[in-house]
Amino acid sequence: MLRRNLAALALAALAGFAPFWTSAARAQGGGGQPVELQFWHGLAQPLGGQLEGVVAAFNESQNRYRIVPTFRGSYPETMVAAIAAFRANAAPHLVQMFEVGTGTMMAAGRAVKPTHELLSEAGVQVDFSDYLPAVRGYFQTNDGRQMSMPFNSSTAVMYWNKDAFRRAGLDPETPPKTWRELEDAARKLKAAGVACPYTTSWPGWIQVEQVSSIHDQPLASLGNGFGGLGAELKVNNPLMVRHMDNLIRWQKEELFRYGGRDAAADGLFPNGECAIATLSAGARSRITREAKFQWGTAMLPYYDDVPGAPRNSIIGGASLWALNRGPQGGRSAEEWRGLAEFFRFVSQTDVAAKWHTDTGYVPLTRAAYEKVKASGYYAQTPGADVPIEQLLRGGEMTENTRGIRLGGYVEIRNIIQEEMEKAFQGQGSGQAALAAITTRGNQVLRNFERQSR
Amino acid sequence: MQRRVIFNGTALPLLLLAPQLAVTAVFFLWPAGVAVYQSVLQQDAWGLRTEFVGLRNFAEVFADPDWRAAAWNTALFSAAVxxxxMGAALVLAVQADKSIRGARAYRTLLIWPYAVAPAVAAVLWLFLFHPSIGLIGRALNANGIPWDTRLNGGQAMALVVLAAAWKQVSYNFIFFLAGLQAIPKSVLEAAAIDGARPVRRFWTVVFPLLSPTTFFLLVVNLVYAFFDTFGTIHALTGGGPGKATETLIYKAYVEGVQNTNLGSSAAQSVILMVIVVALTMVQFRFVERRVHY
Known part of the structure; x- marks a missing residue:
């Protein structure tokens, strides 16, 4: 009996190793077997399934490479898993990394294979000039070289509840354009008995990063960190102080409700609790599914007395990074080539257009945008083009509107949320919160600079 | 009184100890050693650039006001949990020890929560106390008690304490019940004949006789509050709002896993290790003296 159990155990152990052997053998690519490439992503259902659909379409389209997608948890979890795997010399070929991690990836040195290098070595052409500037710029070096492959990009927009607007005597077809108009609308909504006139998800991304970009204000020096690791936070500026004080005041007057960190407030709009909400453009499908009232999509509010405002918003979402196997490198030219082919595949107009309409992420290229526009999609789903128009708004991007390129930004974004929470608890003014964000954030930046030398 | 078994030679005892020693080495000594080693290094997330920095990580941890705040949170949290x-478990054990109808059923039901995984238990509590979807959270708000664990640090702390303590009640209950049943009935009867009322019997006879159990549980509960409540805090508050529910173990996690700051995280883990070793030693040296066996 015992012996049989031992034998079974030994068999099971062997079986556990078997996939390892075969995948190692397959990576050689010999004998007509496709080269297997591991792809770790951080998208839960239903988006994860749609991503896996794109991969399946690529695998169908040719037979030299086979990409194996694996869900590794949330974006931060995927990032940490990839880093740990790299340290153990078992990194995936491709990892989906959220935009917050971009600074960390840029400074990763030989851990990553820059996309421009990957494509030119494989002789594969991708026309990045057709990509939306806000999308490609976020993942480029200061001199315009593409470091990672844009894939799923969103931005933040404002949703409003038309039924609630009607009840409050507001014009349901005219959403507030500026923060002042939003305050007025919130007051009327409150007077009409709406318990939560306005809320926001992603407090750091929407109330600090987006507000800075839309008003062309620097979030950090050296062009928001694009210019090097020596950048310092610049959020303690008059515009941010004004905005933070407004939020604190609105919260006290119950015009604004803090709904929690990250996407925690997403549910407060479709359930009808909050009448106005600034959320990710990606919340659209959930609202469509759950909201039992009429609603609309509009651009984020701005302060109309700030010269130059409004400009483009910045993106959120993630891009694809090619990774080395471990500190000793260890990828074959054939493996890199497979990734280059996949990058070309996702940049095709048809694929990009389908990805956009399936998921609600913005179209990556102008060609895809034009194609979807020509198909009449935006006429059928009003508001679906608002995020794109907002990303293209205001002409040429400036160094304040390209995005954020700060090492350790995952931590800094949490610091921003923590200090905002403290301010909303009544522990201090907007100025105090921003000063604390600056001090604590700069510590993170200096620490990161020291580590990355 | 003790019977001592003497082995001839050292091979057999070593062989018999080997599995336990191997487990200790692989799962305790090795990771702890790596943590100590990592705590004197500065390293980037990818492990590509490493520099020896001596005790700088420790100096920075002690200088960090957030770490001191987390230490204070931990003290408060552990004491409360x-x-x-233990209080709730003792009350329940005393009640379940009485000869009542269906006592066995009560006991079984009281032991159940121990089988629930910490994160699952936390989600259950979240469903009860969430300000906008929770049963109790909504009821509180509807009755004019502003309840919002997303912004009120005190309420968030109360919630994690409640959830963490609830998980541990079952464990304490089992030990208290066993302790109560081990108390000889004759002692209690003698006290009763001497005219001691039930409350007096409890405090002068039962409670002192329970003290070994209480002492053991105190150690176990403090270690639980220090180390095993990570899942509860993670699922309920994520350390927030602000840093109101961030304990030392949670901070070490955030620093190491979320912020990929391994040097600092390792230094914090080493400090935690020292704190817990010291706590346990103090308990065994001083508290144990006053325990009746």
Whole structure:
């Protein structure tokens, strides 16, 4: 009996190793077997399934490479898993990394294979000039070289509840354009008995990063960190102080409700609790599914007395990074080539257009945008083009509107949320919160600079 | 009185100890050693650039006001969890020890929560106390008690204490019940004949005789509050709002896993290790003296 159990155990152990052997053998690519490439992503259902659909379409389209997608948890979890795997010399070929991690990836040195290098070595052409500037710029070096492959990009927009607007005597077809108009609308909504006139998800991304970009204000020096690791936070500026004080005041007057960190407030709009909400453009499908009232999509509010405002918003979402196997490198030219082919595949107009309409992420290229526009999609789903128009708004991007390129930004974004929470608890003014964000954030930046030398 | 078994030679005892020693080495000594080593290094997330920095990581941890705040949170949290979990368990054990109809069923039901995984238990509590979807959270708000664990640090702390203590009540209950049943009935009867009322009997006879159990549980509960409540805090508050529910173990996690700051995280883990070793030693040296066996 015992012996049989031992034998079974030994068999099971062997079986556990078997996939390892075969995948190692397959990576050689010999004998007509496709080269297997591991792809770790951080998208839960239903988006994860749609991503896996794109991969399946690529695998169908040719037979030299086979990409194996694996869900590794949330974006931060995927990032940490990839880093740990790299340290153990078992990194995936491709990892989906959220935009917050971009600074960390840029400074990763030989851990990553820059996309421009990957494509030119494989002789594969991708026309990045057709990509939306806000999308490609976020993942480029200061001199315009593409470091990672844009894939799923969103931005933040404002949703409003038309039924609630009607009840409050507001014009349901005219959403507030500026923060002042939003305050007025919130007051009327409150007077009409709406318990939560306005809320926001992603407090750091929407109330600090987006507000800075839309008003062309620097979030950090050296062009928001694009210019090097020596950048310092610049959020303690008059515009941010004004905005933070407004939020604190609105919260006290119950015009604004803090709904929690990250996407925690997403549910407060479709359930009808909050009448106005600034959320990710990606919340659209959930609202469509759950909201039992009429609603609309509009651009984020701005302060109309700030010269130059409004400009483009910045993106959120993630891009694809090619990774080395471990500190000793260890990828074959054939493996890199497979990734280059996949990058070309996702940049095709048809694929990009389908990805956009399936998921609600913005179209990556102008060609895809034009194609979807020509198909009449935006006429059928009003508001679906608002995020794109907002990303293209205001002409040429400036160094304040390209995005954020700060090492350790995952931590800094949490610091921003923590200090905002403290301010909303009544522990201090907007100025105090921003000063604390600056001090604590700069510590993170200096620490990161020291580590990355 | 003790019977001592003497082995001839050292091979057999070593062989018999080997599995336990191997487990200790692989799962305790090795990771702890790596943590100590990592705590004197500065390293980037990818492990590509490493520099020896001596005790700088420790100096920075001690200088960090957030770490000191987390230490204070931990003291408060551990005391509250241990007190609440042991107090509630003792009351329940005393009640379940009475000869009542269906006592066995009560006992079984009281032991159940121990089988629930910490994160699952936390989600259950979240469903009860969430300000906008929770049963109790909504009821509180509807009755004019502003309840919002997303912004009120005190309420968030109360919630994690409650959830963490609830998990531990079952464990304490089992030990208290066993302790109560081990108390000889004759002692209690003698006290009763001498005219001691039930409350007096409890405090002068039962409670002192329970003290070994209480002492053991105090150690176990403090260690639980220090180390095993990570899942509860993670699922309920994520350390927030602000840093109101961030304990030392949670901070070490955030620093190491979320912020990929391994040097600092390792230094914090080493400090935690020292704190817990010291706590346990103090308990065994001083508290144990006053325990009746």
């Amino acid at each position: 241990a007190g609440l979990a």
